[in-house]
Amino acid sequence: MTSTDTETAAGQPARAAALDLLDAALSRRAGLEEGLTHPALGRLAPRDRAFARALAMATLRRLGPIDAALQARLKKPPPDRIVQVLRLGAAQLLVLKTPAHAAVSATVDLAARQKGGPPFKGLVNAVLRGLTREPPELDDPDLLAPQWLAARWRSAFGPEAARAMAGMVAEEPATDITLKSPADDLAAPLEAQDLPGGSLRVGLKGEVQAWPGFAEGRWWVQDASAAVPARLLAVKEGETALDLCAAPGGKTLQLAAAGARVTAVDKSAGRLKRVSENLARTGLSAEVVTADATEWTDRRRFDAVLLDAPCSATGTYRRHPDVLWVASPADIPKLAALQSRLLDAAARRVRPDGRLVYCVCSLEPEEGEAQVEAFLKRAHEFTLDPIQPGEGGAPEASLLPNGTLRILPHHLAGGTDGFFIARMIRSG
Numbered sequence: 001m002t003s004t005d006t007e008t009a010a011g012q013p014a015r016a017a018a019l020d021l022l023d024a025a026l027s028r029r030a031g032l033e034e035g036l037t038h039p040a041l042g043r044l045a046p047r048d049r050a051f052a053r054a055l056a057m058a059t060l061r062r063l064g065p066i067d068a069a070l071q072a073r074l075k076k077p078p079p080d081r082i083v084q085v086l087r088l089g090a091a092q093l094l095v096l097k098t099p100a101h102a103a104v105s106a107t108v109d110l111a112a113r114q115k116g117g118p119p120f121k122g123l124v125n126a127v128l129r130g131l132t133r134e135p136p137e138l139d140d141p142d143l144l145a146p147q148w149l150a151a152r153w154r155s156a157f158g159p160e161a162a163r164a165m166a167g168m169v170a171e172e173p174a175t176d177i178t179l180k181s182p183a184d185d186l187a188a189p190l191e192a193q194d195l196p197g198g199s200l201r202v203g204l205k206g207e208v209q210a211w212p213g214f215a216e217g218r219w220w221v222q223d224a225s226a227a228v229p230a231r232l233l234a235v236k237e238g239e240t241a242l243d244l245c246a247a248p249g250g251k252t253l254q255l256a257a258a259g260a261r262v263t264a265v266d267k268s269a270g271r272l273k274r275v276s277e278n279l280a281r282t283g284l285s286a287e288v289v290t291a292d293a294t295e296w297t298d299r300r301r302f303d304a305v306l307l308d309a310p311c312s313a314t315g316t317y318r319r320h321p322d323v324l325w326v327a328s329p330a331d332i333p334k335l336a337a338l339q340s341r342l343l344d345a346a347a348r349r350v351r352p353d354g355r356l357v358y359c360v361c362s363l364e365p366e367e368g369e370a371q372v373e374a375f376l377k378r379a380h381e382f383t384l385d386p387i388q389p390g391e392g393g394a395p396e397a398s399l400l401p402n403g404t405l406r407i408l409p410h411h412l413a414g415g416t417d418g419f420f421i422a423r424m425i426r427s428g
């Protein structure tokens, strides 16, 4: 079924659900995730649910250009809810290519159903008809990311990289998986492509739970970049490994699958439930601990410690385009301060000659390069253990001169999550 078929068949409940999803996504961190798992969405017919999701995601992926086009046609901004309705209408017209008469009338109707909405019916109609007559450019990389983030990326990575990165938000990302153990019989039924390091990029669409090998626990969903940090620890059978900030557990599973005796710590009991479920499905085992890592009183030292710290998550915008619009400049120093405390806590748990991998799915240097630089200045017992070209499946372009990794979303053909990764060794 094409998106146009889905659209034409979808009714007002689907559009109303898309409006709630968009509202949730843009009002708070993780709002999109919460909205997508909300029971209200689950109660819709499958076709309506698929359309609501597709419409909200299409809007978020082109929010910058859509807003620029709307602003050019609005003398003064209408109430927030009507702005959201207009954004959805524009995405139907311009991205999903819904026939204009259907998109305009459904959007005017949606506006009329909002509290205080009826007076804005004429405005919604006029703005959307204007967009139909003169469709704006929707793929301009200079508009796809918020200006403040684009400016940071230009200054950190250069103008060409910043434009390439912004351009990737418009593309629907593929699903990558990590195999529990190497297998030749899964690529064909999953219509998958081999990626460096052993991840597979799956060609199938739809519910992952229905894909071959899922129920048997032979793989888990994990972006190609997210699979690199645990590989760099290169744990051996029987070594002890600590995964700090572990949930939902992709890296815990990798360490356990490699034969390590893993302790997985996270402060969120709710998110740790997913670690336990993932362990049960894959038949792997780990000690699962609910604790704030900065206050964890356990005194054990480990052969290998992985810290995948909480961060602005700006590197995940291909899967979560909402992060671009809910992240704020004020978050970055706050998160950097937390990362610094977590890094000190992680360091205390590394045995002499043990390894420490620090990573964040952030594109902001304060959470990556600067974080590790400051850590090495205060923790003299640690030195960088330079990552070698191609090690762990990391794209070659991501290797920095000092042997840390700055993976940018366009470093892998078809895209990948942005990550910063450093490996360190404790001398004493």
Ligand SMILES: C[S@@+](CC[C@H](N)C(=O)[O-])C[C@H]1O[C@@H](n2cnc3c(N)ncnc32)[C@H](O)[C@@H]1O
Binding pocket: 226, 244, 245, 246, 247, 248, 249, 250, 251, 252, 265, 266, 267, 268, 271, 291, 292, 293, 294, 308, 309, 310, 311
């Ligand atoms: C980037 S996610 C980790 C993803 C995980 N490593 C994986 O690969 O599936 C960050 C995690 O840090 C946890 N977290 C945040 N602050 C924490 C703290 N002070 N102590 C322990 N965990 C914390 C969050 O609950 C969240 O699950």
